[in-house]
Amino acid sequence: MSTSKRIVLSSDHAAIPLRQAIATHVAARGWEVVDIGPVTPESTHYPDHGAAAARRVASGDCGLGIILCGTGQGIMMAANKIKGIRCGVCSDAFSARMIRQHNDANMLSIGARVVGEGLALDIVDAFLNATFEGGRHGTRVDMITALEG
Template sequence: MTRIAIGSDHAGFELKSHLIDLLGAEGHDVVDLGTGSTESVDYPKFCAAVGRVVRDGDADLGIVLGGSGQGEQLAANKVRGVRAALCNDLYTARMARAHNDANVLSMGARVVGIGLAEEIVATFLATGFDGGRHQRRVDQIVALEAEF
């Protein structure tokens, strides 16, 4: 069982609700960090909350959702230790985990449909980090993060 933190803005709310139900039915422990409706909100606080929970080890992975997923990825990546990846297709979901050891998935609810979103999440969760030469690169990213 994987513990997954999830958050969204208003544009991602319906997809977030769907994924919470799906992931829960699959046996995952899902932590919903908001928002709670389709009423317009600013996404940074929700995405940062997901990042903090992942960083602190209170969740194994995170998911952030918005209209495009772009701003959500940027906000989550401001949390030290987060490697959020915008994945609106299966290839980037697989590579984000395998090569970058991404720990937060970002998606655009206005970009992907529910079926594709389900496949992206499944791919992200099922893919492990390859390590090897990729570990060296992740270590360099971590060093850059510490530097700035």
Template sequence: MRIVIASDHAAVDLRLEMAAEARELGHEVTDLGPAPGEALDYPVNGARVGRLVAAGTYDLGLLACGTGVGISISANKVPGIRAAVCSEPYSARLSREHNNTNVLALGSRVVGPGLARMIVREWLAAEFQGGRHARRVDLITQIEQSLDATAHSDSSH
């Protein structure tokens, strides 16, 4: 799989661990940074990864910031992105199996490197189960599309 990964400055070390795990599992990984010591606000890379995954340039995205929350919120602003913040492997696996998440976010102040690798491993190994879950993911997409349509109609006034 083609995976894009990025973080903010607070999570560089964790991002490097996540990227290493994905590569060791045989995935092609593109790391968007930032470099160690480079300041970068999490919304920049959250949106950047979201856009690249939504466009189909990459199959999945991995993100990290201090808690994982801010960067996942930023990614989720991109239509078509279903980003989940996970702090343990079980939720990560179920987020893929039940919610068809396409971006995983972790917090460098929440999980250590070993746990981060386990979370990434479980998330990448999981597959969307479809069935009753597909109907629910479709409902999420409908909400997203209706909000997008409302925003476009409101801006034309």
């Protein structure tokens, strides 16, 4: 399977059930899921999980990534420290669609303590169904990439 249909999922302990529901949902839509998150509820560190998933995307092993923690914020911050990653935290489907269409986001972050499962699956679908529009947005994405140094 091509990397464009491989998606990495990870989370900290706070988001295991939602991550597993998303994994099932995404797999049912034809994606090869690479789930690298924890499976037991012991406390874990979201920066480790965010960076590990981001490295899979940055290396090309996976085309996209979805990461989760309690708010989605901390794990997103960690992922964005990896060169080549553009990750946004989303609590609504519109934002998830826009980060793909306008920002060419290659990762999505969701807060498991912020949104319920039904909304999370809608957010995931909006993210996965959207494509980058290019044009003036390409110039802006290039400007973001240039900030990586």
